[in-house]
Amino acid sequence: MTDSTVDAAADLRDPDDLRRRAGVRGDPDRDQHFLVDDRVLDRIPSYLPDDADTTHLLEIGGGTGALTDRLLRVADEVTVVERDPPLSAFLREEFREAVDAGRLHVVEGDALDVDVPDFTASVSNLPYGISSEITFRLLPAERPLVLMFQREFGERMAAEPGTDAYGRLSVSAQHYADVEVVEIVPPTAFDPAPAVESAIVRLRPRAPEYVVDDEAFFFDFVKALFTQRRKTIRNGIRNTAHISGLEDPEAVVDAVESADGDLLRARAGSLTPAEFAELTAIADEHGR
Numbered sequence: 001m002t003d004s005t006v007d008a009a010a011d012l013r014d015p016d017d018l019r020r021r022a023g024v025r026g027d028p029d030r031d032q033h034f035l036v037d038d039r040v041l042d043r044i045p046s047y048l049p050d051d052a053d054t055t056h057l058l059e060i061g062g063g064t065g066a067l068t069d070r071l072l073r074v075a076d077e078v079t080v081v082e083r084d085p086p087l088s089a090f091l092r093e094e095f096r097e098a099v100d101a102g103r104l105h106v107v108e109g110d111a112l113d114v115d116v117p118d119f120t121a122s123v124s125n126l127p128y129g130i131s132s133e134i135t136f137r138l139l140p141a142e143r144p145l146v147l148m149f150q151r152e153f154g155e156r157m158a159a160e161p162g163t164d165a166y167g168r169l170s171v172s173a174q175h176y177a178d179v180e181v182v183e184i185v186p187p188t189a190f191d192p193a194p195a196v197e198s199a200i201v202r203l204r205p206r207a208p209e210y211v212v213d214d215e216a217f218f219f220d221f222v223k224a225l226f227t228q229r230r231k232t233i234r235n236g237i238r239n240t241a242h243i244s245g246l247e248d249p250e251a252v253v254d255a256v257e258s259a260d261g262d263l264l265r266a267r268a269g270s271l272t273p274a275e276f277a278e279l280t281a282i283a284d285e286h287g288r
Contacts, residue, residue, distance in 0.1 A: 078105070
């Protein structure tokens with residue numbers, strides 16, 4: 001480790017000191033678990049892809065600013081969204097120099113409701129209760145994401161076809177990005193400690209290898225088939241028209257039989273996103 005690296009590490013704010021200055025304690029009932037392990041905090045920004053543009057980083061759920069402090073070391077500009085008014089006020093005061101310099105913008109409000117600014121990448125320890133909704137708000141922006149989730153959720157996002165964890169979440173996330181779990185974080189890294197392990201997930205945006213004309217229908221169709229994941233695709237199409245919105249599921253079954261009968265004998269958990277896209281195109285043409 002070089003002298004400059006040691007000096008930079010020494011200058012970083014201590015997460016326990018930040019919480020004491022903010023005068024807050026975590027509240028599991030409000031989904032508040034503060035990340036207090038310096039080593040994990042220091043690693044999180046390093047999981048951004050090497051070619052990621054760090055001009056303007058977005059952080060969802062700033063808390064007392066332990067991760068915000070690290071992001072300001074690697075970014076030209078940071079926008080942090082924090083829903084708790086006292087914490088928003090603390091962030092503005094604690095990082096007043098960065099705020100006054102125009103390098104830090106604190107947006108007070110729910111990340112599902114506020115206007116999210118243009119950003120070049122997002123690095124966030126997400127509130128777990130709304131992590132899915134936030135993630136699928138960020139993914140269409142086609143920016144690199146490094147996000148913390150509950151371990152089970154993160155592993156489901158990254159799961160491959162044919163595994164128990166693979167499901168609707170896997171297909172939906174991998175439609176937008178390459179998904180990789182880069183670190184498992186123990187409960188002891190947080191205060192208060194959550195009941196489960198966490199996972200840091202890197203999402204690299206990329207265009208899918210297939211074409212989907214109607215994304216909303218694609219996601220509805222995938223959702224429908226996974227409600228019948230133990231049944232064949234043939235029966236799944238027939239049984240879930242009320243979810244997928246198909247008007248003529250039998251016509252879809254007949255069309256899939258003509259195009260690729262093996263798909264009808266498969267089950268949802270074994271199909272790749274590209275195969276779901278193939279099914280969706282047939283269903284869109286023949287069943288709506």
